[in-house]
Amino acid sequence: MRVGLIVDSACDLPYEFSRRHDLFVLPVTAVIDGQTYIDEHEPVRTQEFYQSGLLLKGHHAETQAFSARQIHDLFMEKIVTRFDVAICETVTRSRSLIFQNATEAMNSVMAHYQGARKVAGRDGKFSMGVVDSRQIFAGQGLLAAHTLRLIGQKLSENALRHEVETFTDxxxxxxxxxxxxxxxxxxxxxxxxxxxxxxxxxxxxxxxxxxxxxxxxxxxxxxxxxxxxxxxxxxxxxxxxxxxxxxxxxxxxxxxxxxxxxxxxxxxxxxxxxxxxxxxxxxxxxxxxxxxxxxxxxxxxxxxxxxxxxxxxxxx
The missing domain is CATH 3.30.1180.10 (Hypothetical Protein Tm841; Chain: A;domain 3)
Known part of the structure; x- marks a missing residue:
């Protein structure tokens, strides 16, 4: 059974750590002075962002969560075909619509995943859960790192989710x-x-x-x-x-x-x-x-x- 962990772009972790552990990052749209950027935690783009001074005073910046439809499509393409169990940990729901949209997308995925898995040649059922991390930034990163550690211990799906929800407090x-x-x-x-x-x-x-x-x-x-x-x-x-x-x-x-x-x-x-x-x-x-x-x-x-x-x- 292959277990995958999904986080969103509000989760801060070293790029090499994320890549080593096959962490999937759900992008967030950033709009700065009317220009749209897709934040996928790509290190070169992040470094350019800081060097450019885009957030200095006088710049108007906002973030927009991916829609439920966009998240659904990503889950069907990138998650359903690679994993048997997936956990999506989102930034605290009090700060973003990501949890709400990811939950809606998950419900849709669970009703339609069979065809995508068949085409990809993956047997068996697929299950998924969305967790409100109740964290921000480095805190969300810490929860993700601990979750990866738990996944390595090969806990059952229910035990894994219980440990995650207990640990975040x-x-x-x-x-x-x-x-x-x-x-x-x-x-x-x-x-x-x-x-x-x-x-x-x-x-x-x-x-x-x-x-x-x-x-x-x-x-x-x-x-x-x-x-x-x-x-x-x-x-x-x-x-x-x-x-x-x-x-x-x-x-x-x-x-x-x-x-x-x-x-x-x-x-x-x-x-x-x-x-x-x-x-x-x-x-x-x-x-x-x-x-x-x-x-x-x-x-x-x-x-x-x-x-x-x-x-x-x-x-x-």
């Missing part, structure tokens, strides 16, 4: 936005009130950069610093301390809306790398995808790990 996420007003405007469009007007005001007028921390996509300001670098160092120290204390899956996911040169210069990154190496944890370091960067703003950072209940202040 244990993912802690840190987000450092570079532009608080950009983030607040985006958040208000999606009903996320975690970024208050006061924090947005402080972020612009006093150069105070917050660290937003919480379970999954539900975060609150946990620290305020005088610079982006100071905020990054706090997050790196938090993550290193949490890794040393123990994590629930051997991964830390870190995505950055920066060029690779800027990423390598991040303060505290080497300390986190050392902590991961010494504790048998893989650091999944990636450029933030186009979709993620549009949602949280260019130059931002997102880190996720899974652990027992704790506070950000416990490890900073």
């Amino acid at each position: 244990k993912i802690h996420t840190c987000v450092i936005p570079r532009d608080m007003h950009y983030l607040r405007q985006r958040a208000r469009k999606h009903g996320d009130k975690s970024v208050s007007a006061l924090v947005a005001f402080l972020g612009e007028t006093l150069n105070i950069t917050p660290v937003i921390f919480g379970l999954g996509a539900e975060g609150q300001p946990a620290a305020r610093t005088r610079s982006f670098d100071a905020a990054v160092e706090k997050v790196m120290n938090y993550a290193a301390g949490r890794v040393e204390a123990g994590v629930l899956t051997p991964y830390v996911s870190l995505s950055c809306g920066l060029t690779w040169t800027e990423i390598e210069d991040l303060p505290g990154l080497n300390r986190l790398r050392d902590a991961c190496e010494q504790n048998g944890v893989e650091l999944l370091l990636s450029q933030m995808g186009i979709t993620s960067s549009i949602h949280v703003g260019p130059g931002s950072l997102c880190l996720a790990l899974a652990a027992e209940p704790h506070q950000f202040s416990d490890f900073r």
